[in-house]
Amino acid sequence: xxxxxxxxxxRDVFWLRDAEREHLVRVLRLSPGDLVVGYDNTxxxxxxxxxxxxxxxxxxxxxxxxQPDVEAHTSVYIVAGLSKGEKMEWxxxxxxxxxxxxxxxxxxxxxxxxxxxxxxxxxxxxxxKIASEASKQSHxxxxxxxFEVCDWKELKEQLPEDTQWIIPYEEEKTQRLASVLxxxxxxxxxxxxxxxEGGFEESxxxxxxxxxxxxxxxxGPRILRTETAAMAAITLVLGHFGDLG
Amino acid sequence: xxxxxxxxxxRDVFWLRDAEREHLVRVLRLSPGDLVVGYDNTxxxxxxxxxxxxxxxxxxxxxxxxQPDVEAHTSVYIVAGLSKGEKMEWxxxxxxxxxxxxxxxxxxxxxxxxxxxxxxxxxxxxxxKIASEASKQSHxxxxxxxFEVCDWKELKEQLPEDTQWIIPYEEEKTQRLASVLxxxxxxxxxxxxxxxEGGFEESxxxxxxxxxxxxxxxxGPRILRTETAAMAAITLVLGHFGDLG
Numbered sequence: 001x002x003x004x005x006x007x008x009x010x011r012d013v014f015w016l017r018d019a020e021r022e023h024l025v026r027v028l029r030l031s032p033g034d035l036v037v038g039y040d041n042t043x044x045x046x047x048x049x050x051x052x053x054x055x056x057x058x059x060x061x062x063x064x065x066x067q068p069d070v071e072a073h074t075s076v077y078i079v080a081g082l083s084k085g086e087k088m089e090w091x092x093x094x095x096x097x098x099x100x101x102x103x104x105x106x107x108x109x110x111x112x113x114x115x116x117x118x119x120x121x122x123x124x125x126x127x128x129k130i131a132s133e134a135s136k137q138s139h140x141x142x143x144x145x146x147f148e149v150c151d152w153k154e155l156k157e158q159l160p161e162d163t164q165w166i167i168p169y170e171e172e173k174t175q176r177l178a179s180v181l182x183x184x185x186x187x188x189x190x191x192x193x194x195x196x197e198g199g200f201e202e203s204x205x206x207x208x209x210x211x212x213x214x215x216x217x218x219x220g221p222r223i224l225r226t227e228t229a230a231m232a233a234i235t236l237v238l239g240h241f242g243d244l245g
Numbered sequence: 246x247x248x249x250x251x252x253x254x255x256r257d258v259f260w261l262r263d264a265e266r267e268h269l270v271r272v273l274r275l276s277p278g279d280l281v282v283g284y285d286n287t288x289x290x291x292x293x294x295x296x297x298x299x300x301x302x303x304x305x306x307x308x309x310x311x312q313p314d315v316e317a318h319t320s321v322y323i324v325a326g327l328s329k330g331e332k333m334e335w336x337x338x339x340x341x342x343x344x345x346x347x348x349x350x351x352x353x354x355x356x357x358x359x360x361x362x363x364x365x366x367x368x369x370x371x372x373x374k375i376a377s378e379a380s381k382q383s384h385x386x387x388x389x390x391x392f393e394v395c396d397w398k399e400l401k402e403q404l405p406e407d408t409q410w411i412i413p414y415e416e417e418k419t420q421r422l423a424s425v426l427x428x429x430x431x432x433x434x435x436x437x438x439x440x441x442e443g444g445f446e447e448s449x450x451x452x453x454x455x456x457x458x459x460x461x462x463x464x465g466p467r468i469l470r471t472e473t474a475a476m477a478a479i480t481l482v483l484g485h486f487g488d489l490g
Contacts, residue, residue: 097469
């Protein structure tokens with residue numbers, strides 16, 4: 001059944017507007033009587049039947065409400081050093097499927113991509129759309145949030161105080177991710193800081209170790225591209241806590 | 246240092262020919278005196294200095310030979326139901342970085358891609374090239390082998406008798422990959438069978454369960470795209486045996 005993000009929720013109906021309505025009407029060409037699933041980022045999902053298609057809104061009567069156990073119980077965030085467009089986009093798509101809670105785009109020293117102001121806002125909006133589409137495809141009921149692009153200094157305030165920070169680093173040869181995970185708790189958020197194509201500068205790693213008590217970890221002896229490292233790290237973290245595989 | 250696949254190995258020299266020579270001369274524009282690293286899929290890697298560039302071959306004198314502990318100790322193969330070009334290509338690229346031993350392209354019932362004969366051979370050659378490039382990028386010394394495209398009936402003979410087969414399946418709701426891995430040994434090869442975009446038909450899963458004693462597993466409640474499932478599965482398998490993260 002096609003999935004939609006609920007624009008407004010009533011007592012026994014929900015409404016789809018704007019892009020959700022457009023997609024239902026123009027792309028999927030659904031009509032009154034067709035069944036759809038709506039979610040509103042509360043963890044609930046609503047099976048509904050289309051009762052009316054108006055100019056600006058589609059009205060669906062709720063037939064049943066469910067709270068599927070589909071979301072990861074561990075909150076894992078990816079902090080992604082800005083890298084080339086397609087790499088960011090697929091980290092967001094794959095990270096959403098795998099179960100990330102959110103993605104924070106970071107201006108790293110070696111980021112060759114530089115976006116500011118309006119351009120950065122548009123990019124974030126586009127990334128959020130990708131997260132939204134991937135959420136529907138993977139049947140999630142809580143879309144990951146794509147945060148505003150931030151600098152190192154602003155990183156700490158993005159996430160709760162009790163966040164556990166992990167930074168995979170090529171020069172970290174001794175401490176493996178697996179051993180660090182044994183010291184962490186699924187009760188508190190986990191943030192994985194991934195470098196841009198060129199990796200991190202030593203000073204950046206030192207900074208997060210000092211200011212965020214981040215643990216630098218090795219992902220093993222093989223050199224991973226930035227997007228591969230992001231996917232491997234979130235998979236291993238969610239797997240460790242029983243939220244994947 | 247730039248990495249090359251050794252075409253021929255002598256007592257204290259190695260030669261690079263064909264594509265490896267072309268890449269060194271035309272793309273990287275290296276010259277006599279420059280240092281390079283060569284590997285020959287034996288697990289060894291050779292640091293060499295270019296001593297001579299001839300029309301058909303580049304001669305490098307070996308300065309040192311090393312046997313880096315970079316390869317996974319567990320042999321993990323991905324059996325990939327033929328899916329769209331880019332999906333296959335990045336499963337091969339990412340699978341190589343992560344540490345797969347090889348990839349077997351499989352004609353699955355729902356594969357929308359159909360390649361036979363010469364076209365299939367060309368595609369396999371292209372995929373092997375991608376595995377080769379990813380091996381260099383991730384500093385591997387043993388390139389994964391991309392097998393010929395095969396059918397279900399031919400699958401068993403592709404890998405050793407003692408191979409442990411795993412098939413992630415959306416309809417498998419109870420048996421998780423994590424629990425199945427506890428019953429497996431890193432002493433024997435592990436093959437992960439991944440479906441095409443449309444997934445497997447029930448009869449295909451039943452067939453591998455009966456003929457390969459394959460274990461069907463769940464990767465969790467979120468629906469993963471075929472390429473995401475492949476990456477998550479190999480990451481979790483290698484992670485479980487301490488070969489990643």
